[in-house]
Amino acid sequence: MTPSGDRDFESTGDAGQAASVTRLGECQASVVWKVSTNVAWVDAEPDAIALIDLSLGPSARPYLVLEPAAHLWRIIGTEGANAEQLLSAADIAGVETPERLVEAFLEQLLELGILTREKR
Amino acid sequence: MNSRGASGTELALNEAVPLCQAWAVAFLQGAGIRALAIKGPVFVLLQVRRPRQSNDVDVLVDPSDFDRARDLLFAAGWELFIEGLLHDVSAVHSLTLAHPLWACTLDLHHHFPGILREPQSAFDVLWGQRCEVTVAHRSVTTLNRPAAFIVESLNSLRNLGVGVWSAEGARLVTELPSPFTPEELNSFIECVPRLAAARTLEPVLRSLGVTTRSEVPEDSRLAVQWDRYARFGTPGSAWTNAVQWRRPIATARALIQHLVLGEQASQRWASAQGIPYRGRISVMLLRIRRGLSALGEWRSRGRPTLENWWNG
Numbered sequence: 001m002t003p004s005g006d007r008d009f010e011s012t013g014d015a016g017q018a019a020s021v022t023r024l025g026e027c028q029a030s031v032v033w034k035v036s037t038n039v040a041w042v043d044a045e046p047d048a049i050a051l052i053d054l055s056l057g058p059s060a061r062p063y064l065v066l067e068p069a070a071h072l073w074r075i076i077g078t079e080g081a082n083a084e085q086l087l088s089a090a091d092i093a094g095v096e097t098p099e100r101l102v103e104a105f106l107e108q109l110l111e112l113g114i115l116t117r118e119k120r
Numbered sequence: 121m122n123s124r125g126a127s128g129t130e131l132a133l134n135e136a137v138p139l140c141q142a143w144a145v146a147f148l149q150g151a152g153i154r155a156l157a158i159k160g161p162v163f164v165l166l167q168v169r170r171p172r173q174s175n176d177v178d179v180l181v182d183p184s185d186f187d188r189a190r191d192l193l194f195a196a197g198w199e200l201f202i203e204g205l206l207h208d209v210s211a212v213h214s215l216t217l218a219h220p221l222w223a224c225t226l227d228l229h230h231h232f233p234g235i236l237r238e239p240q241s242a243f244d245v246l247w248g249q250r251c252e253v254t255v256a257h258r259s260v261t262t263l264n265r266p267a268a269f270i271v272e273s274l275n276s277l278r279n280l281g282v283g284v285w286s287a288e289g290a291r292l293v294t295e296l297p298s299p300f301t302p303e304e305l306n307s308f309i310e311c312v313p314r315l316a317a318a319r320t321l322e323p324v325l326r327s328l329g330v331t332t333r334s335e336v337p338e339d340s341r342l343a344v345q346w347d348r349y350a351r352f353g354t355p356g357s358a359w360t361n362a363v364q365w366r367r368p369i370a371t372a373r374a375l376i377q378h379l380v381l382g383e384q385a386s387q388r389w390a391s392a393q394g395i396p397y398r399g400r401i402s403v404m405l406l407r408i409r410r411g412l413s414a415l416g417e418w419r420s421r422g423r424p425t426l427e428n429w430w431n432g
Contacts, residue, residue, distance in 0.1 A: 040256035050135035058196035
């Protein structure tokens with residue numbers, strides 16, 4: 001994820017927890033990742049998703065999720081997605097190491113509080 | 121430079137405007153300030169405005185909290201788009217703010233031109249007409265369709281000379297993207313006099329076949345401001361007139377100040393126009409060229425407007 005304007009972004013999550021929950025082999029199909037209700041986002045351009053965490057108030061900064069991660073975001077969309085769906089999407093997108101991309105994507109966005117993890 | 125600017129991380133205008141509108145309203149409301157998103161994407165969603173790309177975000181706040189809202193935005197990194205004389209005179213109804221991370225500017229309103237009721241009471245009426253729409257996947261507080269149409273109509277009328285208000289009133293009604301239901305029309309007819317906007321919205325009311333009179337007195341200062349728009353054709357022309365009368369010696373300096381923008385303002389202007397940034401001189405020359413085009417239009421159609429001058 002790239003902060004718009006190269007500004008620092010304040011982390012809102014627990015990095016250790018995020019890392020543990022994104023080991024895809026341990027994830028059940030019933031685990032679904034969703035966009036946090038604090039996040040406003042726009043899918044208006046083909047190369048990125050633009051978003052902002054509204055919970056950060058005055059320190060909120062607009063961010064861009066660039067391709068190929070933007071592709072994963074679109075899979076999550078408004079309904080959420082599980083690991084299998086995300087891996088399948090990364091695979092179809094022709095990413096060399098789909099597992100690494102998905103794990104990094106989930107880990108970073110969970111850490112920032114942009115995504116949440118739910119059991120369906 | 122790529123489509124995302126030199127750093128490759130800049131938001132496009134069609135991303136920045138909805139995100140900023142969602143953020144600004146949530147931020148101010150989070151501080152306990154009554155705030156309404158107006159114009160822009162929310163009015164398109166409400167179908168009182170035809171889809172078009174906005175260059176800025178407009179937020180109307182409780183007038184009694186206006187200074188606090190401004191200070192909160194300053195603390196969040198926003199700053200006056202242009203300082204000095206231009207700001208002093210143009211800040212009649214709103215402040216235009218800019219932020220280095222946002223491609224759009226933010227107009228913070230304490231009232232809206234053409235609503236001639238005293239601002240605090242007018243805001244209370246509008247607050248009673250609020251609703252929620254989804255912008256950038258989040259709920260944003262704005263006006264309901266009848267009240268939004270009042271603001272949209274006044275916005276359109278004030279951008280035109282009085283000579284074409286009648287035609288514009290008819291156009292606004294016939295081209296309303298989604299016609300009013302009977303309930304919405306009744307709500308509109310009830311709301312106009314409560315805002316002391318019967319006179320300013322007369323062209324629209326006439327097109328709707330409605331006759332009504334304002335229930336409350338007009339604020340004389342706001343009435344003078346609106347009458348200046350009517351007399352001089354546009355906010356730009358009215359603004360020029362106001363400057364000339366208030367500080368005539370500074371007029372030329374102010375115009376030059378607006379024409380010769382600083383580096384950051386030039387970049388923002390280019391971004392808002394959706395054109396690649398090629399430096400301050402390039403922006404200045406483009407603005408002069410557009411100004412000359414506006415003058416040409418003036419010769420064939422009517423008055424030149426500063427709005428046309430700056431934005432083409």
